[in-house]
Amino acid sequence: MTTNILAIVDHAEGKLRKSAYELVSEGRRLADASGGTLTALIVGKEVNAMAAELGEYGADTIFVCDDSCMADFDADLYTAAAVEVIKTTGAGIVLVGSSPTDRTLAARMAAKSGVGVAMECISARLRDGRLIGTRAMYGGKLLADVILEADPQIITFRSNVLNIEKNGKAGAITPLAPPPAESKYRIIEKKVRHTGSVExxxxxxxxxxxxxxxxxxxxxxxxxxxxxxxxxxxxxxxxxxxxxxxxxxxxxxxxxxxxxxxxxxxxxxxxxxxxxxxxxxxxxxxxxxxxxxxxxxxxxxxxxxxxxxxxxxxxxxxxxx
Missing domain, CATH: 3.40.50.1220 (TPP-binding domain)
Structure with missing residues (x-):
């Protein structure tokens, strides 16, 4: 069964996070296994320069929503952009990272789409077109398989659990207009905590x-x-x-x-x-x-x-x- 894959990537301080390379690499593996295509989505302000790099790790198409209104994470706007790409590409599987904003986005996409979400997985595999995510439970004493029965199958991965592999592709970059939806949020003040150490x-x-x-x-x-x-x-x-x-x-x-x-x-x-x-x-x-x-x-x-x-x-x- 052919299944199209969507990887939603994260970035910080003008650079792609390591999880972005992991998700796109995993997405490529799953797309090859299912005979589908891999699309990546990057959202933010001044993110165009990062988009081309995603093709090198296997993305066939990279949707880029680059606008000042997307500079800071807004749950309403980011969810609207992601749902639009899911509909446009017909993605049956959506891969997301595990940062606080990633988890928020995954939960909201699932609610909007009326489907479930497998959180904090450490690996995934395909069986008859369905994605099986493996996650740790009970303090790591048990590994549980989670099967999502409805599309899109949304899964978040813990950081540093997936292999990163360059693919050598040159993915096609497609601009994505900011969603017309109005946000219920307004940022009053933003305070950045500088710990003096690397994340x-x-x-x-x-x-x-x-x-x-x-x-x-x-x-x-x-x-x-x-x-x-x-x-x-x-x-x-x-x-x-x-x-x-x-x-x-x-x-x-x-x-x-x-x-x-x-x-x-x-x-x-x-x-x-x-x-x-x-x-x-x-x-x-x-x-x-x-x-x-x-x-x-x-x-x-x-x-x-x-x-x-x-x-x-x-x-x-x-x-x-």
């Missing part, structure tokens, strides 16, 4: 602290992350202790990261944590327990007190600058 799911370097931190003082981990130009993360046990926010949690019930370098400080290496970082290119483990499971998955391991090792590494990095 966790987008970071090339992640330094994580686990139960071995022994408390909420993450100064040594933060200093190393800053010197490496990376982000700070935490294991579930550290978050459960109240040492770090859930926003920093990496693992089955937290965020999935796939950086070039992952430094695990005082992280034992529970299965749930590994599920959130095992695809990292290089893993360095620092732990005073030589039998910690994390060492079986690390490319490099240091057995020692993290409060001795991490500051020493940071000091050496500072000397090299």
């Amino acid at each position: 966790l799911t987008e970071a090339d370097v992640v330094v994580a602290g686990g139960r071995g931190m022994g408390g909420s003082d993450y100064t040594v981990v933060e200093a190393l992350a800053k010197n490496l130009g990376g982000a700070v993360a935490a294991s579930r046990s550290a978050v459960d202790q109240g040492w770090r926010s859930h926003e920093d949690q990496v693992g089955q019930t937290g965020k999935v990261v796939s950086p070039k370098l992952y430094v695990a400080c005082g992280v034992s290496g529970a299965i749930q944590h590994l599920a959130g970082m095992s695809s990292s290119e290089v893993i360095v483990a620092i732990n005073n327990d030589k039998d910690a499971p994390i060492f079986k998955h690390a490319d490099y391991g240091i057995v020692g007190d993290l409060f001795d090792v991490v500051p020493a590494v940071t000091a050496q990095l500072q000397k090299m600058k």
